[in-house]
Amino acid sequence: MGKEQAFIIGDIHGMDQALDDILKKWDKASQQLVFVGDYIDRGHNSAATLQKVYALNQEEGAICLRGNHEQLLLDFLDHPMMNWNLYKRNGGTTTISNILEIPELQINTFSAKRIAKEVMQTLPWLRDWLSHxxxxxxxxxxxxxxxxxxxxxxxxxxxxxxDFIWIREPFHYKDNHTGHTIIFGHTPTMMLHQNFNDFSIWQEDRKIGIDTGAVYGGRLTAIVIDAHTVLETYQIETHKEN
Structure with a gap:
């Protein structure tokens, strides 16, 4: 029998302490845990975040959606030479540094193939998990x-x-005729509010944006829903990493 509520967490981007803090609000007995993706890159501890999310998926049945950053990592692992530069530009070096426990400067002395091989040796479950x-x-x-x-x-x-993992404006500004309320991350709400000091949830036309800039000195957000209604919101303040 399914749970009556869902506890949905926005983009984490390696902010592992904020994740630990917001999970204290989750009632696992009554709430299905759901992550909207982007567990990794840019933040200071993507490896710890990955391990935590993976464990919650395996042990507690958490729903872990695919974000564009998970796809970038998967594409790199599948085709390292072709995708390393793109992954680096999107914050991948910090994630690789966390996983391999070596300085970022040292990573840049390795070949893309060597990096991918060592990541898969360190986290043997990662590639298959990302692909599913x-x-x-x-x-x-x-x-x-x-x-x-x-x-x-x-x-x-x-x-x-x-589009499920990359779309922006065509989704934000087109009429929502789905009959559903759509909860999403990906685009920081400061951009949607057009105010880079506004880390609140964005809501318009039965669309709810919950990427409230955790990795940019904003907040990590979770919302609680039942089948019809948003019941509660939680936000954990974070501090931008230097």
């Missing part, structure tokens, strides 16, 4: 997704995999 992360989750009247869905389609489920 789902793109969306539905709970009652809600859709939970990393970036958004293609609202030009008659059936939002036909959204391309790329």
């Amino acid at each position: 992360l789902p793109y969306y989750y539905t709970f009652g009247e809600f859709i939970v997704v990393h970036a958004g869905v293609d609202l030009s389609l008659t059936d939002w489920r036909q959204t391309k995999p790329f």
Whole structure:
């Protein structure tokens, strides 16, 4: 029998202490735990965050959605030479440094193939786990997704995999005709509010943005829903890493 509520956590980006703090608000007896993706990159401890999220998935049945940063890491592991520069530009060096426990400067002396091989030796479960992360989750009247869905389609489920994890403006500003409220991360809400000091949740047209800039000195957000309603919101303040 499914749980009556869901506890949905926004983009973590390696902010492991904020994750630990917000999980104290989760009631695992009554709430399905859901992560919207982007567990890694940019923050100071992506390895610890990955291990925590993976353990919650394996041991507590947490739903772990695929974010664009998980896809970037998976693409790098699958084709290191082709994708290393792109992954580096998106904060991947900090994640690799955490996983291999070596300084970032040292990583840059290694070949892409060597880095990928050592990551997979260190975390042998990682590649397979990343490759099976789902793109969306539905709970009652809600859709939970990393970036958004293609609202030009008659059936939002036909959204391309790329758009589920990368879409921005075409989703934010197109009318939501899905009949569902859509909870998403990916785009920091400061950008949606057009105010870089506003770390609040963004809500418009039955769309709820919960990437409240945890890795940018903002907050890590979780919301609690039942089948029809947002019941509660929690936010943990973070401090931008130097």
